[in-house]
Amino acid sequence: MSSFDIIIIGAGPAGSAAAVWAAKGGARVALIDKATFPRNKLCGGLFTERSRTYYQEIFGQDFDLSRAVTRTDIAFWHDGAELAVLNDVPPLHLTMRLDLDATLFGHALAAGAVNFSGRAISQITDKSVSFKDGETLDAPILIGADGVNSIVAKHLFGSAFDTQTIGFGLEIEVPSETQAPEQHPLRIDFGVATWGYGWSFPKRHSTTVGVGGLRAPNPDMKGHMRRYVETLGLDPDAIKFKGHHLPFGDFRPTPGRANILLAGDAAGLVDPITGEGIAFAMKSGQIAAQSALDALAANAPDTALVRHQKGLREIHKNLRIARTLRRIIFAPRWQGTFTRTFRRSGTVRVMYMRLLAGELEYPELARSVLARLPRYLLNRFRT
Ligand SMILES: Cc1cc2nc3c(=O)[nH]c(=O)nc-3n(C[C@H](O)[C@H](O)[C@H](O)COP(=O)(O)OP(=O)(O)OC[C@H]3O[C@@H](n4cnc5c(N)ncnc54)[C@H](O)[C@@H]3O)c2cc1C
Structure with missing residues (x-):
């Protein structure tokens, strides 16, 4: 049995961010993944300025843009017809996850996390993880960053997500x-x-x-x-x-239990309008790691979840507002109104772009939407 301070299951953006932050904070970290890196992950790979800011904050350096394609122009279509072409939009960085995740994982190992990639897990308890080859690791705190099919969430709640609601x-x-x-x-x-x-x-x-x-x-x-x-x-x-x-907006209001924390997709932290998940994965990994460090410093590992939940408050607030707003964008009976408004209104297009680029937070968007609601409703009845 090998002992650590924190065991992190999953080494995608959430897990690698958590590992870097926890290791830099002085914790002995085990970083587990069933895959070996580089590995692929199905994803558009859109890395927003929000992701870039979090990356800088957590990994302590600017993101190497030479490996991405950066665009400041975008075309919007609806039903096979062009709605608008926008130039000079906030920069959108397009990455390959094979490359991005291998970089993040490399940072985690460089920060001191111990590498348990390519290892299949056979059992999880509240304070340990066992591999199929018989080895067991234990730690007072576990972080589940193992994606939408999280086995840590299954251990806690019996299932990860209801596939019908995500x-x-x-x-x-x-x-x-x-x-x-x-x-x-x-x-x-x-x-x-x-x-x-x-x-x-x-x-x-x-x-x-x-x-x-x-x-x-x-x-x-x-x-x-x-x-x-x-x-x-x-x-x-x-x-x-x-x-x-x-997990398109189906986040877990209680992301864990006592000393076990969930981050990233495992906690459902995907924007319900844009589908962006990399930024919140990294940020929630950092928040989970800080919560774990604070709980360990207080000699109270079971308080980690309360700290984590507090740290996630802003993200949860944004996701709640986004879930409400997405009705007027995506609900079939509003689609026509949305696309008409999008075609006519430069302001709406700019707002959508700032949202997609990770520049706009939902409380600000909600205020603008409320102010424009009468005109939006009027558009509903125009042809
Ligand atoms: C089709 C699609 C397109 C998307 N496009 C974008 C986009 O353009 N931009 C964006 O920001 N977001 C996008 N997302 C969302 C984004 O991919 C996720 O939100 C993000 O990958 C979440 O990171 P994560 O670290 O939480 O989980 P993941 O990236 O899923 O990483 C989880 C890690 O856990 C490991 N793991 C899983 N199970 C186990 C296990 N049993 N034992 C050990 N390890 C395990 C996996 O191997 C993996 O390395 C897209 C998602 C989809 C499905």
């Missing part, structure tokens, strides 16, 4: 060796899926094309994806789609 996304990587990324439009398509959207994100050597939204109202997500791919001039029969759940 989101699901399908993606493909279209190689683009012959063209520079600048020649590919960065594009968002509303109306491609119900309560969701389609995206086409140019990368250095490919374009990530995807469709995502709430799972329950989209029983035929594959059909939506096929049609979207065809709209983009690609042959759906020539491509195999990959799918992954995302």
Whole structure:
């Protein structure tokens, strides 16, 4: 049995951020992942300025933009028709998760976390983790950063998420060796899926094309994806789609129990409008790690959850407001009003862009929406 101060399960953005922060804070950290790095993760890879700010704060350096494609222009479409092309929008950085996550994991090891990647877990108790090869680690605090299918959440609550209430996304990587990324439009398509959207994100050597939204109202997500791919001039029969759940606004109000904390997707911290999850994953990993450090310093590991919950208050507040606002964007009976308003109103377009780029917080957006609600309602009845 090897003993640590904190065991972190999952080494994606949430787990690696937690590991860096905890190790820098002086804790003995075990970082477990079933995969070995570099490993892929189905994701658009949009790394916003919000992500960049958190990255700087947690990892202590600026994000290396030379490995991303940075765009300040974007096209919006609805139902196959162009709604608007915006130039000079806040920078949007497009990354490959294979590369991004390997970098984050590397930072965690460099900070002193002990590497338990490529290890399959056989059992979790409240204070230990056992591997299939028989080795057991123990620690007074556990952090579950193991994504949407979290086995730590299963240990705590019997299941991770109800797949009917969360989101699901399908993606493909279209190689683009012959063209520079600048020649590919960065594009968002509303109306491609119900309560969701389609995206086409140019990368250095490919374009990530995807469709995502709430799972329950989209029983035929594959059909939506096929049609979207065809709209983009690609042959759906020539491509195999990959799918992954995302906790699209279904966050856990109680993210753990006593000395066990959940972070990132395991805690449901995905923006219910934009689908952004990398930023909140890193931030919640940092918050979990700080809560663990404080609880250990107070010699009271069981107080970690109370501290974590307090630290997550701002994120939870944003997600609650976003969940309310998404009705007037995505609900089928509001889609026409939203797209009409989006086409006509520069202010709405700028607000949406600032949101997508991670520049705008939801309380500010809610105030603007309330002020514009009468005009928005009027638009509903215009043709
Ligand atoms: C189709 C799609 C597109 C998306 N696009 C974007 C986007 O463009 N921008 C954005 O910000 N967000 C996007 N997201 C959301 C984003 O991918 C997630 O919010 C983010 O990856 C969450 O990070 P995490 O560290 O919590 O979990 P993950 O990144 O899922 O990492 C979890 C880690 O835990 C490990 N793990 C899982 N189970 C176990 C186990 N049993 N034992 C040990 N290890 C385990 C996994 O191997 C993995 O390394 C998208 C999601 C989807 C599905």
